[in-house]
Amino acid sequence: MTNKAAPWALAAPLGLAYAAFFVAPLLMLLAVSFHTDERMTAFGLDQWRRFLFDSFHWKVVADTLLLGLKTVAATLLLAVPLALAWRAASPFWQRALLFVVIMPLLTSVVVRTFAWIVILGREGLVNQLVLGLGLAADPLRLLQTELGLVISLTQIEMPLLLLPLLSVMARIDPNLVDASASLGASPWRTLFRVLLPLAASGLAAGCLLVFASSTTAFISQSVIGGGRLVYLPAMVWQQAMVVANWPFAATAAVALLLSVSAVIAVIAHAGRLAAGHAGATAHG
């Protein structure tokens, strides 16, 4: 065996496993979506026609992607300051912060989701506080709203952004920040021109994970979002598990996959551009 072939041979078992357990089912899913009837006896484009020529389905796709983008924005807004605080902290506090960041991952997503019902509910913690302080006369409606869903998804998905961000932040040479300051840059300028561009790859990876995870967060979307907020994962579940219309469920699933992948490609491309730009600036 030549040396060039060796790495391929080593990767072959994983490659074959992917082909068998990921690519093949995906192709089957695609094939199912091209059946016309529920019992899958004939091929045709009926399901795709039904999905694409209905404005309600487009609204569901748009709502699903928007939910992901809002969650990414909210997560970024909280994660970046936290990452900066972590960078400035002593090793002890760094460890403590890291533990706090990872902690949500140690509980099941179902538990975290139901905990948010207790926090956001009509008689929940937030409303008790708001009513107790006299900030509102009636309980706020937080559960079953998009705002409540974004708040809870932000907490649930936060580790996915913070972990790659922290690992990139840890590698940034502290001398670069000092150099920027000694050359007269304000802290804000240093943040936007030095730190964030250098952390771009971590930010992009984190955003990508948060986006993919929040757009497909079936449990949180159904339990916290409720029946009035319709997203693609719930639609796939309804069609597959309740209506037993697998071709239409497969169509919605492929639509979810394609639309989420498209946005992920854009985020990844932006991350590469920013990282390339940062590299050019640092080395140029």
Added chain:
Amino acid sequence: MPHPIPRRALLGTAAALGLSAPALGQRRSAAASVTSAVYPGAWEEAFREHVAPPLKRAHNVDLELQPLFAVDQVAKFAASRGAPPFDCFVLDPGPRITAIERGMFERFDAAKLGNRAQLPPGTADEWGVGCAAQVVGIAYNPKKVPKPGGYADLLRDPWVSRLGITGFGTTFGTISLIELAKAFGGSETNIEPALAELKKALPRIAAVGAPAAMPGLFQQGQCDVMYTNTQTVTTLRDRGVDIEFAVPSTGASTFFTTLHIAKGSENPEAAYRYVETVVSRPVQQALMGAPFNFVPVNREVPLDPGLPMRSLDDMARFNTHDWSKINPLRGGWIERFNREMAR
């Protein structure tokens, strides 16, 4: 030095062993074993705990459970083409009709059950037998709202602003919305009046939830009145929630979750012993207890005082629904509900 056993032969043997390994995991076709599909979660836990041991003790039959949702049972059977993946189905009325239409059941002979006489008439038919009943009506928090009289009340003050609803995704949700439609002039096949009234009341309704989220929403005070089954009411009451079951003026509704023997089952005798065990008095008694709170199908089980009937025979008065008419319409109803309720 050449290996005493060629490497290729060794690899070949290892591969063959690997390929045959899954076969070892397949169910044995010995007469004294039965494989039954069961809903994942509470049902699986209940059957493992309360059905498997007495079945082994009384009939020396081993029970293997396959946790599968109703849709998965039908799909898995359809995919197996002639070699049933399990001996028994457990299904709700909707999927039961689908499976009957697709010829997935052996004919069921209730006379083969030793305890047939303990089951009320109507529990068993030519296709299977009920193993748990559900009684559907209205649940309310007596500390927050007065007792509602019927489904029409749900959309009136003071209930409407405390009402939690769920769509056609579950059997209890579907029949409740049918009953709501009937209260406004609709029927089993015409749910438009319910959707129209719900749409009008929508801005005031407290919660539109996923079925699985409803008990949590009620417990947290997000809603104080909802349509549901007695099982949910008992479970919440056991947790200390203020909740009562109200029988609507038009009557409570009921349906059975049923057991069926799969077409081509290799162990029909063991399957009958399994079914007999599930509907037997001690098992039904155990399943009625916390935390499962099933409504029993065996007359000899003294009913929980919280249930809205004194005997199982009283249930003959309850509303039932024809799922052969509902099934073809339900997919459309689910989509209509999504559209009408969407923000």
